Amino acid sequence: MADDLTDIVADIVATMQGAQDRGRVAHYIPELAKVAPHHFGIAVATADGQMVTGGEADLRFSIQSISKVFALTLALGKVGDQLWDRVGREPSGTAFNSIVQLEHEQGIPRNPFINAGAIVVADVNLSGHQPRVAIGEMLRFLRYLAGDDDIAINEAVAASETASGFRNMALANYMRAFDNVRHPVELVLGAYFHQCAIEMSCRQLALAGRYLMLDGRHPDGGRVVSPRRARRINALMLTCGHYDASGDFAFRVGMPGKSGVGGGILAIVPGRASIAVWSPGLNASGNSQLGTLALEELSSRTGWSIFSPP
Numbered sequence: 383m384a385d386d387l388t389d390i391v392a393d394i395v396a397t398m399q400g401a402q403d404r405g406r407v408a409h410y411i412p413e414l415a416k417v418a419p420h421h422f423g424i425a426v427a428t429a430d431g432q433m434v435t436g437g438e439a440d441l442r443f444s445i446q447s448i449s450k451v452f453a454l455t456l457a458l459g460k461v462g463d464q465l466w467d468r469v470g471r472e473p474s475g476t477a478f479n480s481i482v483q484l485e486h487e488q489g490i491p492r493n494p495f496i497n498a499g500a501i502v503v504a505d506v507n508l509s510g511h512q513p514r515v516a517i518g519e520m521l522r523f524l525r526y527l528a529g530d531d532d533i534a535i536n537e538a539v540a541a542s543e544t545a546s547g548f549r550n551m552a553l554a555n556y557m558r559a560f561d562n563v564r565h566p567v568e569l570v571l572g573a574y575f576h577q578c579a580i581e582m583s584c585r586q587l588a589l590a591g592r593y594l595m596l597d598g599r600h601p602d603g604g605r606v607v608s609p610r611r612a613r614r615i616n617a618l619m620l621t622c623g624h625y626d627a628s629g630d631f632a633f634r635v636g637m638p639g640k641s642g643v644g645g646g647i648l649a650i651v652p653g654r655a656s657i658a659v660w661s662p663g664l665n666a667s668g669n670s671q672l673g674t675l676a677l678e679e680l681s682s683r684t685g686w687s688i689f690s691p692p
């Protein structure tokens with residue numbers, strides 16, 4: 383498999399570098415609009431400890447909503463299943479920043495991966511602290527998972543979103559009215575915008591995702607979460623990780639995955655691989671256009687779909 387995987391990744395990089403339709407870089411966060419669309423990177427960490435990379439696998443990008451996976455993991459560690467009193471577990475069928483369902487559902491977001499749900503998760507992770515404490519905890523967690531201390535926040539991106547994140551302010555204020563956001567909205571959003579502004583490379587992200595391929599274990603032998611929790615997080619990534627395109631992603635790629643508007647995707651093949659791809663151009667649903675295509679190709683060439691027998 384080793385050589386095969388190396389060849390497959392090299393082929394994917396060559397295809398992606400020649401791609402014409404790369405989608406459109408996110409513009410609603412002004413700082414992200416400055417990123418050039420031509421980038422492509424991929425990193426595959428396998429369960430037997432290999433790392434296969436291609437393209438710009440070591441260039442850092444804004445992880446944005448991929449941070450929601452790690453924030454959810456931390457929140458479940460703090461409050462366990464009580465989290466589900468405040469956040470649902472159903473696909474939303476709406477865009478990542480949608481507000482419409484909140485009125486019908488009494489301020490309870492559909493799932494932890496749409497913005498509304500992630501804002502509630504950020505509120506849980508604040509647990510009475512200043513945002514910098516919660517953010518420090520998140521950075522420490524990511525550095526531990528990736529085994530790499532060189533992971534940091536891009537303050538310009540956080541400031542840019544703080545200045546322009548009117549929809550997120552609306553979501554947070556609306557949920558505060560239902561008492562489903564319990565800290566001051568500025569603090570919760572401060573924590574949320576900073577977590578989204580964390581920068582990581584594909585290599586670092588693939589390393590950080592390994593606990594989800596290893597049934598909750600850190601490769602160093604430590605336990606990050608229980609097997610049941612790892613499976614549940616993977617289930618949520620499959621059903622909700624790509625917003626209203628989650629069905630399409632499952633259909634095309636067949637892996638639990640979480641996208642971000644920075645153009646990254648983390649995808650997990652339980653027992654086999656933790657994969658990160660990055661290409662900043664997005665499709666109409668706000669997911670990386672080439673990243674999705676690359677994962678579709680990888681899945682088809684390796685047979686790594688959770689729907690195919692091992």
Ligand code: GLN
Pocket residue numbers: 445446447448478479497543550575578641642643644668
């Ligand atoms: N920070 C972004 C936002 O809240 C994250 C969205 C995303 O990556 N889909 O709008």
